[in-house]
Amino acid sequence: MPTSVMWFRRDLRLADNPALLDAVADGPVLPLFVLDPALWGPAGPTRRAYLGASLRALDEQLRQHRTRLSVVRGDPVRRVVLAARAVGAERVHAAADFGPYGRRRDSAVEAALAEAGIELVRTGTPYAVAPGRVTNGSGEGYRVFTPFSRAWSEHGWRAPADPPSGASWTVLEDGTTEIPDPAPPAGLELPEAGEAAALRRWEEFLDRVDAYDEDRDKPGVDGTSRMSVHLKWGEIHPRTMLAALARKRSTGAATYRKELAWREFYAGVLFREPRTAREYLRTEFARMAYDRPGTQLEAWQEGRTGFPVVDAGMRQLRAVGWMHNRVRMIVASFLVKDLHLEWQHGARHFMHWLVDADLASNQHGWQWTAGCGTDPAPYFRVFNPTTQGRKFDPGGAYVRRWVEELRDPERVPDPHDPDLETRELVGYPAPMVDHKAERQEALDRWEAVR
Template sequence: MTAPALIWFRQDLRLADHPALEAARRKPILPVFLLDDAAAGAWRAGGAARWWLHHSLVALDASLRARGVALHLARGRAEEVIPALAARIGAKEVHAGRLHEPWARKRDAEVAERLRAEGGELLLHSSALLHDPRTLRSGLGRPYAAFTPFARAIFGKGEPPPPLPVPDKLSGPELPGLALDALELLPSDGPTWWQGMEEAWRPGEAGAQSRLARFMADGLCGYSEGRDRPAIEGTARLSPYLRWGEVSPRQAWHAARAAGAEGDHAFLKELLWRDFSYHLLWHRPEMPEAPLDRRFAAFPAVRDRRLLRLWQRGRTGFPLVDAGMRQLWHIGWMHNRVRMIAASVLVKHLLQPWQDGAAWFWDTLVDADLASNSASWQWVAGSGADASPFFRVFNPVLQGERFDPEGEYIRRWVPELAEVPRRFVHRPWEMPGGPPAPYPAPLVAPEEGRRRALDAFARMRATEAA
């Protein structure tokens, strides 16, 4: 009789293109999802991501049941729970997709050690990225520190392998687990802030495939320009599906190649930026908390909880920023161009620590991803990879006039400005009598914010020189 295997689902909540599942599909399997908040610590999934995870697990269990097995849910320390489950079913192999977060790497080493002590083995498979960050090196044999040579190297390797098929039928031992509600992933404060997410998203593998097909048919052509226009559906909106592994980057890559539309190269580079972020995280595990450019430890940010709160609630007085922050609160997602501008205003105009902004995104984004979130915030702050010139300061007014020229995005998410004439929609403080109540005046004038940021950079450099 063939010994069963345990399949540990983590950030690969799908059945298609699942290397861990493929490696054991001819064996009886026990599919397991384990919630291990203790190991994740400060990086346990935030509120919006936990809402998504709840619904994604519902979808994954349904897909598995349709093929003959059920998803086993558990909660606790992985180094205790996973070996115990493997022993209960007589499994010597535990298969899982490789994780890259520092806390997960430490935990996997502990799980592997415990399994080895009991005669078992943890087998990790590459399922979340296009290329393994452990093996990719520059011509000098070093990890990449800039995106352009990184992307050039991956394009030079040719196409990634084609996606793996969905298994037709699965079988395995029955082992009762926790009910999904016992994981306590949904908010306990009632159906309030997350109702907008329910209207905007369809978590799960089927939702991912539907979204991917729709984007390839309607959005890939013109993506190069459309992705910067927040008023239109010009982006793929695949980020939460990639974050939870409901679609793999290989599936997205090959779908874009098959579509053959103008814009595919720009889309593939976005997939590579995600890979690059994980490359940075693997080699610089301090990235979520400390600046990659160590000079920025001396950046004179002054933590102000009032300013942070106004930014969080979309009350900065900069219409494009406020529209983005309110979109984020309503649907757990914000347009990427607006993310950059909102982040720049917090860090440079308001001189707040980038870590505080990253923490808010971590809790409110359905696509909250430690590598991408950290790398992107550091890029905007000037302390990260490819942050050149590091003293770049986005003007939120000019950015709005360029990328939302009619103010459609602003009027949708900031109803106080719905009737403001076009010439004032990006600068309502210039209206006779000021902005319509209750919309606030800017927390700082755009020109003053830029001057403050440049002065802060000058003080940082002076500290370094001293």
Template sequence: MAMDETGGMTATSLLWLRRDLRRRDHPALLAAREAAGDAGVAVAFVIDPQLWEHCGPVRRRWLAETLRATNETYDGRLVIRVGDPRTVIPRLAAEIGAASVHVTRETTPFGVRRDAETARMLADDDIAWVETGTPYAIGPGVVRNGSGDPYKVFTPFARAWREHGWPEPALNPRALDLLDVDSDATVAKLLDEAIAHELEDDLPEAGEAAALKRWREFLERVGDYGTDRDLPAKDGTSKLSPYLKLGVLHPRTLLADLAGLGNRRDKDGAETFETELAWREFYADVLHHQPDSAWHDLRGSLGRMAYDRPDDTVDAWRSGMTGFPIVDAGMRQLLQTGWMHNRVRMITASFLTKDLHIWWPIGARHFLDHLIDGDVASNNHGWQWVAGTGTDASPYFRVFNPVTQGLKFDPSGDYVRRWVPELAHLAGKAAHEPWKHADGYAHDYPEPVVDHADERREALSRYEAATR
């Protein structure tokens, strides 16, 4: 215990990091600092084996590198423990004599259940549970229509979201007295093993400073975002999603910078980027109001859709061996780098659900296992948008043609040649249609596993039957 400035007694506080691995613009950190006074703050992260073991190797490496960078951000005093957070956090709080545990409020179904149980455990020891802030610009559940109901369609939600507005970035706390508490003895080896996994391409540089640098670089070309963001061969997106996933940057920080842009061209690109942030917030809001939509069809009217059981074609999809170049390029990029261009995510998702007739959670689970930006709200509702069971009003007829999509968005063929070396000998757009060239299969690239035209007709027939 320590005395505060008014002579009252203060006690240490514990900040439990989850999707907020940063030090700037961090309301929960400010709250922990104020609660502790001069008694000191411990900052902790818990590696939950239940989640860690489900992660693919690239996703584990990204988290490990981010934790190492976060430790540096907190002056080498990030406490990392391994185990079930519902027991680890109360134990750690008792160990350091904390009077309060501080978190950023969680709204995912899993996070809400975990936090409720943890708070009950802490209450048994008279330790306060304090939720401050949100991973979003506006917390899920706040934006509602005139009747007080949640929005079910994106466009009116985005309009109301902008009209509501969001707070300015939180101030950085005055000098922190960080407690020096040991991490688990197994942590160093666990992180070392994850980071040792070799990759085809380097991951983004981890940490808050690297994220802010990437953001500043993107702002210099944000005016081109509206046209370049759909071209997978070009560095036309922000690639900030892996940082946003772990809360290394807060969206409120980005929105404040976008509001300060001057010229008209930059503002047009900034508005498009802001809309992408709004999609992220919309899907979080939908999940908050309908937790079952994480793994079940949002549109119950399509609950009678006929799907096929996974077979060898699904394995071909997972490994990038379907014989459709743009699909295979995307799936290989995912496995090798833990990331996939958003346009290609839609193409590969459409192929699984509408060419192979597989229920979308099969694909959503695969993506979440491997994506370093895998977020259950954005990922799973994005899959439902493509599959036709989500928030889009009438999407049943949208079936992406993987060949024409490739020709339109990768006209040079550079993206396909980068990730499918068996087609590197085909120049230009020829890489998208190897069957049209005598030497198209010279390097053992597989032939298409299905006929797209036939499967499109089959998909539409199944949707029609389900909606009757």
């Protein structure tokens, strides 16, 4: 039987992996991962460290099957062809990539393989429903979430695929490199990586998913799933999660299913509008007056704005490479509406530090909050960081955990809006802006381009 290549990318798992099943059906399989400099370099230290850990976890799984992950470094257009030739493969199997770079890369790899008489076979995607498949009555993609969510649910998805059985394997003998093991940034704690860790985390969350609708907006409690990083790297497929949620009848499970729909909605928007990875979806907002980044951006990045919930979020990001989603919206609104900086500055910082940084979800989550994305009437929605903190962190547990200066309740009775005397006492900065004045300034700038 001919050999085939399983080219792993954002599907670092063995179970529920249709591309891997197709490769196994061909005959002996070479498990391959390409360290692509175009992706490895810009990934940021947090994602590089996690990816290395996830690759090692996948390699350990494969070694239980008496094989290993062959890792090569370089341009995939060259390295995939060389690997396929080395093992005499007739086909290279991979899950389809719908991102702007991934589509260009795969087209170039497909052409190079074809010249060598080798076929690139795309099977499955990182999504329950492939981007571009859910369309409205006119055959166009949705730009508003709610109708997309309904159509996505009505479309449905396949059941999870079985793990491979009876597979035979092969490895590359030459030209491979060690799986990278970069240290995470100093002081940063990464979650456990790999398919087994993803499944354990998912099972743990299922025990409390019924409370998700009530707890998901409370950053001070463990109310979210923390599955985003496992979805980012494909250590679990959303089909697996949706199948488990289908057995639940709670409001919490239904709300969580909508969060998975948001991920697929944003993937579809980026698929149709690849320019929005860097540019405004609603192009009129590019004409708005924005301030130049400087010391205010640095204070925001370092969690020194003087607004406790904002600073808590930014410090959490640097400590664990993750931030609660409600707080992501608060800090994004503050950057765009209070500091009048373009959303790209914040999105770039998130992409650098977030362990779960997903291009579609990150860029369009930022644009949603900034008011220039997929929302019909958004710009006058300006989050007040103090009232948001009081509402969603009423006891102050989240702020006290991440803002060390405000940790002592005896010295700081009100962690969300300590008075100036208290701030001086504990060494916490005064608010860097007047929120009320900056909110009006943001609305005035919006009026100028309406």
